[in-house]
Amino acid sequence: MKYKHSILWAIAAFPSLITACKRNDAMPSMSETTITIENVLDSKPLVESGRFKNNGASPVIMPGEAISIKFSAAKGQALSFATMYGWSNDLFFAPENPGIKLYQDNGTPVEGDVSVQIKLWDNGTRINQKPGAVVMHPGTTETAPKAISEVNGTDAQGNTYAAASTLMKATLHYEGNSNFTLIITNTSGDTSNPTPFSPGVWAISYIAGGKLINSNPLFEAGKPSANGMTNIAEMGDNSVLGHYINTQTGIFTPLSPVLVVLYKGIEKPIYKTGENDRGKGLKDLAQKGDASGLATYLKTLAGVKAVYILPAASSTVLLPKIGAQAGSSVSQQLSVASGDRIAIASMYGLSNDWFFATKDNGIDATVKGDVSYSIGLFDNGTAINQFPGAGNGQAGLGGTPATERKPVIEVPNPNGFTTLPSISRMIKVTIN
Incomplete structure (x- = not known):
């Protein structure tokens, strides 16, 4: 009888067993995959640099003439x-x-006369003759090159000089939005040391963690001349040093801790181009690198399966490649099924409100390999842009962004400030 009841139970349960089997067959097959995001930018220490010369008939800046930077x-x-x-x-x-x-x-x-900050330097490669129009170039070579040193009234051979601040006038003008103009005027004509100025070079270093990445971009007092400074000091030729600093100028930026979203059945959970910021936390990610508010919001959305914020292990932000030091990377294991999508977002750290993110409707979570082609760089439209890495309204440099309200757009390249490397040379995303 007991056996009979078991059979009857089995017969009665058979339809539901079939249904259960069908449900199991219909359940998506889950698999484990790992997403890795790397800052692969080969960073440069100088944010801006250039050459200058007189725009007249001669490139030389004669007494009474001026140039601007x-x-x-x-x-x-x-x-x-x-x-x-x-x-x-x-x-x-x-x-x-x-x-x-x-x-x-x-x-x-700072605005106005900054001439007091200008110095006169001896390159240490030639024996100094009495300064003046009759100086023979290139002159006599020092027996052994000396270190660069300041000329403060008298050089090593006893020749005398008026103060550099009387020979050259340097005037700063602030144009707004972190933009400056420096005017260099040759004021040596009415002094005891009239002299032309040669074409020259200029440079500005990136700053990170409150410190300049290169605090000696053109020369270093107390050390021998290098990288083409001798060509300027002896011949007024700015081409060699100009080329060198050009190779040192480019992009430097960390990436903020990366937001990773696994979702299904919804589209574009983070942003949509042509649409204003949704007020759900993307603004804080794009302006400050803070993904916490956006992550909290995304967790409330139907269709979102998992949300992660991935900081770099030792530095929180993902640093770029610096010299021989590799850039930072983060990884996250995911349980995915057919139809799942992945979206990511991370701030372009030295900007006002730019962010890297997956384009269109994210990445098929089941694909394998390098998917960097799916990443774009976007302007969130909530802060007025400044030169990336040189804006006093950039949170990464301790500033407060100036507000604007525009639709999200892809950052053009070249843009109004600089030319960026391709996306795949800044951020790499792989799924394995």
Whole structure:
């Protein structure tokens, strides 16, 4: 009888057993996969650099003539430049490193006469003749090259010089939105040391963690001349040093801790181009690198299966490649099924409100390999843009973004500030 009841139970249960089997067959097959995001940017230490010369018939800046340099900078950054004291053997004008101070300690831009920051330097490669129009170039080579040293009234051979600040006038003008103009005027004509100035070079270093990445971008006092400074100091030729600093100028940016979203059955959970910021936390990610608010919101959405925020192990932000040091990376294991999608977002750290994110409707979570092609760089439209890495309104540089309200767009390249590397040379995303 007991056996009979078992049979009857089995017969009665058979339809539901079939149904259960069908449900199991219909359940999606889950698999484990790992997403890895890397900052692969080969970073550069200089945010801006360039060459300058007189735009007249001659590139030389004669007494009474002036040139201007336009640039952007944030608090803590400095402008360095160098130009030859033309009627000398190997002297040059330059501010003391790290360069001309551009902001007061309270963050107010410096304006007006900054000539007191200009110095006269001896390159240490030629024996100094008496300065003047009759100086023979290139002159006599030093028996052994000496270190670069300041000329403060008298050189090593006893020749005398007026103060650099009387030979050259340097005037700063603040144009707003972290933009400056420096005007260099040759005022040597009415002094005891009239001289032309040669074409020159200028540079501004990135700042990270409150410190300049390169505080000696053109030369270093107490050390031998290098990288083409001798060409400027002896011949007024800015091509060699100009080429060198150009190779040192480019992009430097960390990535904020990466937001990773696994979802199904919904589209574009983070943003949509052409649409204004939704007010759900993307603004904080794009402006401050803070993904917590957006993550909290996404967890409430039907169709979102998992949300992660991935900080770098030792630095929180994902640092770029710096010299021989590899860039940071983060990884997350995911349980995925057919139809699942992945979206990511991370702030372009030295910007006002740019962010990297998956394009369109994210990445098929079941694909394998390098999926960096699915990533774009976007402008969140909530903060006025400044030169990336040189804006005093960038949170990554201690600033507060100036508000605007525009639709989310893909950042053009080239853009109004610079030319960026391709996306795949800044961020790499792989699924394995």
